[in-house]
Amino acid sequence: EIVMTQSPATLSVSPGERVTLSCRASQYISSNLAWYQQKPGQAPRLLIYGPSTRATGIPARFSGSGSGTEFTLTISSLQSEDFAVYYCQQYHDWPPLTFGGGTKVEIK
């Protein structure tokens, strides 16, 4: 099973700042990575896959990059509605799908 590791666990950011979240796979996963956003009390929402294709309705301030084992999710200018937990997920060697432990983006 491929283990996904996200860093940092928590990120304190001010609105308007640029945010970079990291995700590392325990082995090669090519470009088979997705990112999700989860707000309290809600189901996760698919943001990005492939690893740079935005899902339907996702604003352009969200972008993804990387390949192999290292991946990044960038939010170009953090909006108030972006404070949430972000998860990465690999689908290179599936099933099963495996998720990272999440990065919480909180208000500074």
Place this chain on the structure above:
Amino acid sequence: QVQLQESGPGLVKPSQTLSLTCTVSRGSINSGGYYWTWIRQHPGKGLEWIGYIYNSGSTYYNPSLESRVTISVDTSKNQFSLRLISVTAADTAVYYCARGGTTVAYWGQGTLVTVSS
């Protein structure tokens, strides 16, 4: 767009069976090519993929749960179900039903199941 809604008991006793149903609306569960999936999230923790049923028949389960889990489908009701036997407190979680294979674009709202006597 497709909508999913979980239902089932919110409290299950240890050693008993957890049973949840997901009702699919605005789409047919018989539509080919979709993976109907269950995912859970322990309180304050990350996401754990449980398994799927595909094309109303093929199933795959997370090896960590395989000996205790069954996913089935009832096409007449446009529903699919999760059954987890011999539960313990470690199975306390929010359970999500979803549609998706490699990526999961459609999720139910989730239902909290607590295992406690």
